Amino acid sequence: xKIEKIAIVTGGARGIGKAIVYELAxxxxxxxxxxxxxxxxxxxxxxxxxxxxxxxxxxxxxxxEEVKKLVNYTLEKFGKIDILINNxxxxxxxMFTDITDEDWNNMLQVNLTSVFYTIQEVLPNMIHNKLxxxxxxxxxxxxxxxxxxxxxxVAKAGIDGLTKSLAKELGPSNIRVNSVAPGIIMTxxxxxxxxxxxxxxxxxxxxxxVGKSEDIAKCVLWLIEDNYTTGQVISPNGGWLI
Ligand code: NAP
Numbered sequence: 001x002k003i004e005k006i007a008i009v010t011g012g013a014r015g016i017g018k019a020i021v022y023e024l025a026x027x028x029x030x031x032x033x034x035x036x037x038x039x040x041x042x043x044x045x046x047x048x049x050x051x052x053x054x055x056x057x058x059x060x061x062x063x064x065e066e067v068k069k070l071v072n073y074t075l076e077k078f079g080k081i082d083i084l085i086n087n088x089x090x091x092x093x094x095m096f097t098d099i100t101d102e103d104w105n106n107m108l109q110v111n112l113t114s115v116f117y118t119i120q121e122v123l124p125n126m127i128h129n130k131l132x133x134x135x136x137x138x139x140x141x142x143x144x145x146x147x148x149x150x151x152x153x154v155a156k157a158g159i160d161g162l163t164k165s166l167a168k169e170l171g172p173s174n175i176r177v178n179s180v181a182p183g184i185i186m187t188x189x190x191x192x193x194x195x196x197x198x199x200x201x202x203x204x205x206x207x208x209x210v211g212k213s214e215d216i217a218k219c220v221l222w223l224i225e226d227n228y229t230t231g232q233v234i235s236p237n238g239g240w241l242i
Contacts, residue, residue: 011088015187019213132175167231183237206239
């Protein structure tokens with residue numbers, strides 16, 4: 001019998017996070033704590049479908065105290081955390097000159113500082129167990145930079161820097177840290193794109209299509225099952241960036 005693994009997925013009630021939850025739930029040895037913030041109805045619906053494969057927990061991951069509660073809940077329920085998927089994120093399109101202090105701080109707080117919080121809170125348990133897999137969802141924009149999304153790109157590039165640095169620091173504790181940096185994936189985050197915009201993006205992608213949340217979820221599952229990959233930024237993007 002295989003040992004059960006416990007995973008936290010932040011922002012797991014919608015979009016890419018939801019697909020990750022369903023992909024992990026297919027594995028009989030993984031139990032999941034689905035974190036959500038606003039999407040309570042979705043989270044309850046998913047819990048109904050997946051039953052005792054998952055627990056759901058509301059927390060705004062941009063707040064240290066709420067992250068502590070999420071981690072404490074998981075530890076009280078399951079006694080350990082093996083896998084942390086930092087998926088929660090927000091985006092915003094603005095000219096650099098229009099970005100306010102509030103926009104800037106909020107973008108970094110939700111997308112990057114949340115990752116600092118979640119990892120710091122799970123680490124004592126992972127280090128104690130000498131076992132862990134941390135996957136941070138960054139973005140192709142963190143690698144290439146995106147016009148009119150400078151603060152988003154900075155936050156995602158920051159995640160990749162954190163991934164590489166921590167992978168070095170935590171390797172000796174048998175904790176792997178990787179980033180998954182998606183290209184364009186059709187979720188609510190891209191609901192403002194017009195059909196023409198999607199067509200012109202698709203024309204630039206060698207595989208000829210934008211991605212699905214499930215494509216990212218499969219990459220995440222592969223990283224979980226792998227043993228020897230750490231400190232990497234893996235970008236499922238249809239060949240958009242080669
Ligand atoms: P989405 O459909 O807009 O979903 C965003 C998710 O983040 C929701 O589940 C939301 O939870 C959660 N979230 C946001 N702020 C939160 C907070 N403060 N605390 C807890 N959860 C929070 O976007 P998505 O496309 O699935 O994006 C998921 C991740 O992939 C993000 O990190 C995004 O930057 C990254 N990404 C997406 C794309 C893309 O093309 N879609 C490309 C590259 C990278 P609630 O609804 O419960 O509030």
